[in-house]
Amino acid sequence: MFGWLKRRRRAQILSEPFPAEWGGLLDRDVALWRLLSDAERLRLQDDLRIFMAERNWEPCGGLELTDPMRAVIAGQACILTLGRSVDAFDHVRTILVYPDRFFAPEVEEDEFGVVTESCDDREGEAWERGQVVLSWGDLRQDGRRLDGRNLVLHEFSHQLDLLDFIAAARGVTKEEAEMHRRWRKVLLGAYEALCELDDAGKKDPVLDSYGAEDESECFAVSTEAFFERPVRLRNFHPDLYRVLSEYYNQDPAVRMESTNQGANEPEQERTRDKKNSKKTSHRKGRKGSQG
Numbered sequence: 286m287f288g289w290l291k292r293r294r295r296a297q298i299l300s301e302p303f304p305a306e307w308g309g310l311l312d313r314d315v316a317l318w319r320l321l322s323d324a325e326r327l328r329l330q331d332d333l334r335i336f337m338a339e340r341n342w343e344p345c346g347g348l349e350l351t352d353p354m355r356a357v358i359a360g361q362a363c364i365l366t367l368g369r370s371v372d373a374f375d376h377v378r379t380i381l382v383y384p385d386r387f388f389a390p391e392v393e394e395d396e397f398g399v400v401t402e403s404c405d406d407r408e409g410e411a412w413e414r415g416q417v418v419l420s421w422g423d424l425r426q427d428g429r430r431l432d433g434r435n436l437v438l439h440e441f442s443h444q445l446d447l448l449d450f451i452a453a454a455r456g457v458t459k460e461e462a463e464m465h466r467r468w469r470k471v472l473l474g475a476y477e478a479l480c481e482l483d484d485a486g487k488k489d490p491v492l493d494s495y496g497a498e499d500e501s502e503c504f505a506v507s508t509e510a511f512f513e514r515p516v517r518l519r520n521f522h523p524d525l526y527r528v529l530s531e532y533y534n535q536d537p538a539v540r541m542e543s544t545n546q547g548a549n550e551p552e553q554e555r556t557r558d559k560k561n562s563k564k565t566s567h568r569k570g571r572k573g574s575q576g
């Protein structure tokens with residue numbers, strides 16, 4: 286979209302008052318919203334409306350997708366870009382929403398070239414070409430609590446992938462290049478450590494072992510922890526916390542401590558199905574997880 290047209294359309298969207306009932310909706314359905322300062326909420330109110338208006342939304346599987354539902358999704362996605370610009374999502378064109386988990390074909394090739402086709406249930410997917418698929422049932426449940434799992438943050442963080450960001454960076458200064466090298470080193474170190482723990486059948490105290498799938502999943506689960514369990518992440522992985530803090534330009538541990546919720550970060554991880562994915566940036570369904 287041309288710059289002037291985009292600015293004009295955005296100004297038009299923001300000239301309307303923020304729907305009063307959405308405040309209560311976000312209070313109820315987006316736990317992260319409750320942590321934000323007044324200034325951050327005002328910013329998010331603008332960003333989420335822009336985000337909503339600039340995406341194609343496709344309800345699937347008979348879902349009736351309403352504006353309040355879009356606001357719950359957009360409100361969580363835009364928390365990722367609160368320290369940057371909602372423009373970071375410009376390449377995300379389409380968001381497909383299913384009522385619940387959906388089935389997706391999976392084709393895998395083993396080391397001998399044998400191809401296996403299967404179908405598994407998933408709660409979300411993110412495609413490189415700017416398409417995100419979500420399960421409403423799962424994202425709603427995740428959004429309401431701060432337990433280190435958040436489907437919307439997970440899938441949209443794939444669209445902002447730190448390693449992709451570094452790979453695409455052009456014309457950076459020497460200092461920025463040095464910072465990117467450090468980011469990469471820290472993230473890959475965290476990934477390797479997760480893999481070692483996973484191989485030994487152990488769990489990280491804060492990061493979900495699904496992050497051992499590949500580097501992009503490690504970034505996605507780290508992002509979930511960064512926003513939902515930031516104090517624990519900062520305690521157990523200070524370097525990783527710092528990298529994410531620089532990348533997202535936010536300090537959610539301070540935000541959480543200021544609301545006195547830091548002490549309530551849960552000790553227990555919920556279970557998550559894992560394995561079988563290649564670098565497809567999807568998150569599989571959780572069989573047997575709680576309610």
Ligand SMILES: [Zn+2]
Nearest residue numbers: 505566567568
């Ligand atoms: Zn993923």
